[in-house]
Amino acid sequence: MKTSLAIPVTKTQSSKLAETDFSNLVFGRTISDHMFVADYKNGEWTDLRIEPYGPLQLNPSNAALHYGQSIFEGLKAYKNEDGEVLIFRPDANWRRMNESAERMCMPSIPEEIFMEGMRQLIELDRAWVPSAKGSSLYIRPYMFATDDYIGVKPSDTYKFIIFTCPVGNYYSKPVSVKVETKFTRATEGGTGAAKTAGNYAASLYPALQAQKAGYDQLLWTDGKTHSNIEESGTMNVMFKINGTLITAPTNTGTILKGITRDSVIQLAKDWNEPIEERFLSVQELKEALESGTLEEAFGTGTAATIAHIQRIHINGKDYELPEKSGDAFSHRVLAELDGIKYGSKEDSHNWIMKF
Template identity: 45%
Template sequence: MLAKLIIMKYDANQLKITEVQKSKIEEINFDNLVFGEIFTDHMFTCDYEDGTWKNPEIKPYGSIELDPSTKVFHYGQAVFEGMKAYKDDKDQIWLFRPQQNFERINKSGARLAMPEFPKEYFFKGLEELLKLDKEWIKKGFGNSLYIRPFVIATEECVSASPSTKYKFMIICSPAQAYYSGEVRVQFSEKYSRAANGGVGAAKAAGNYAAQFYPTNLAQEAGFQQIIWTDANTHEFLEEAGTMNIFFRIGDKLVTAPTSDRILDGVTRKSVIDLAKDMNIEVEIRRVKVAEIVDAARSGELKEIFGSGTATVINPIVGFGYKNEKFELPKLEDSYGKAFKDTLMKIQYNQAEDKYGWRYQVK
């Protein structure tokens, strides 16, 4: 006997909205923002109980109360996403490839045995939240609203098993153009971000907790970040800190393939598409530490840059490996700069979007 397929339909019109009585926006100095410290007036919440998502709500931003036995504290069932909203010169609000973030948060959740979040609630909740807090999205190239969707396990129980209850939330934080100064990285010789069969491809909270300690060690040695190497041999370069990583050897762009160790970055995919359209040769393959060291010594290594939502493109000016340091050339016509300018013009509705990446919030 065939099992009956049950498709749950979610009605986005069930969304309940409670507005703040008075906005706190006038108290905020938008010329002096610290990334991720200030949050908008409202947040979106939705709960999973009895096998279904229910009670989608936008309400005033505030604390949530959790029992000490709540499973997220004990077994780490927590995943998140990073997105941005942009406002163009006509006050129109845009997102960049949000379908990718929606799909990835559910992929991350599935890896941690968490239930899939419905598309109807995700997009309705996100769009209504952005419309409600639209004044927090400032115009100007580089200004944006950082969006953090996340899911946590909320069952009150310390048994070592998947939670039966979850909370999905979206919070937002105004952001300025990201500039981290000159970044030098250390090629990891001991620590790895993830291993085969692990959760490296998921945006799991624990991935980020595990990278703080080795990053602190790198900073003590005079570097700002780490480029992680594979867990088996430490011979291959995989990601940089919390970013995907690209290397320019001569005129060729090289980056590691995604896997169950490497996050499938939205910006990464966009850079690869742009490079191909710019007639830049792209190789997606495993990248040996020895290859990059040799290229740096011969002068063939022209650029290293990270890609991610917060930074878009983060150029790396030098790296260290086995007590040896290498500086990269300063280029006027860098690939990284070209990719960043092109991506941001698409994001801010200042250039044609032939890829269909822009998503308007109406």
């Protein structure tokens, strides 16, 4: 995308790059030197700038802190063997962020501001993009209300920020999950399809209880009957039963439209893999586990990419999944996605933004 957008830059006087151990990255703990910032007021985005990453000054009456108008995205940048930076599907993240903004009564972000703010920020902090396979630069765009007003209404002002952090793998080994049949993440008519902070806040307590019991994540079920699998806390989920991939549809408004999920579906279609976008009932999952017809179960997400599931807990019983061979679909699709992201495989769907 050609642009003439000039963004003023204030460089940090004390870079943390030299003291960063890129061989020992804890996901989300190490933040790069700079951030892109824009302010929304009087109906337009203004004061675009890149400045040193640092604390924000907020008044105690800040509307986001009281009424939860806050949305975010997550995407990644990679470095190929030629030292070029490759960002995976940023256009999809921009569109999804604006869908979240509409649901949360927040202003849309022009494509040029989203893309150029991100590109120029990463160009400045290019040295923060890890080179090692399995590592990447996580990109966090987010927006929140900035009115100083105690009243239940959409804010008139907002702040949009992008910052980045070098990361390793989110999950270092296959995960254990528990089917949740008491607590609810989202219901039809709610905000489940929006990437808004409140959805994650509501999930923390039941997820913590599962972690205390020895599980990495929950498999959320529908809020009405708790009879159908929807998604996991950090990712969409897919199951391969009798040779067919099954994943929940995203047209109910209760499930996040995962970009990795969409990419996996597209690759499955490219490879003529049978796939069904439908709800898998807890009972059907239980029967597939007991009969041995569940061949694979895995999560899909930006942070996790492909997270293999090794254990599923349903109604008081643990089920262990068989170890997957190297030609399993989840292994093949992970290798394909990694190849595209790191530039070693053909990008036939034009998913990569390169600079």
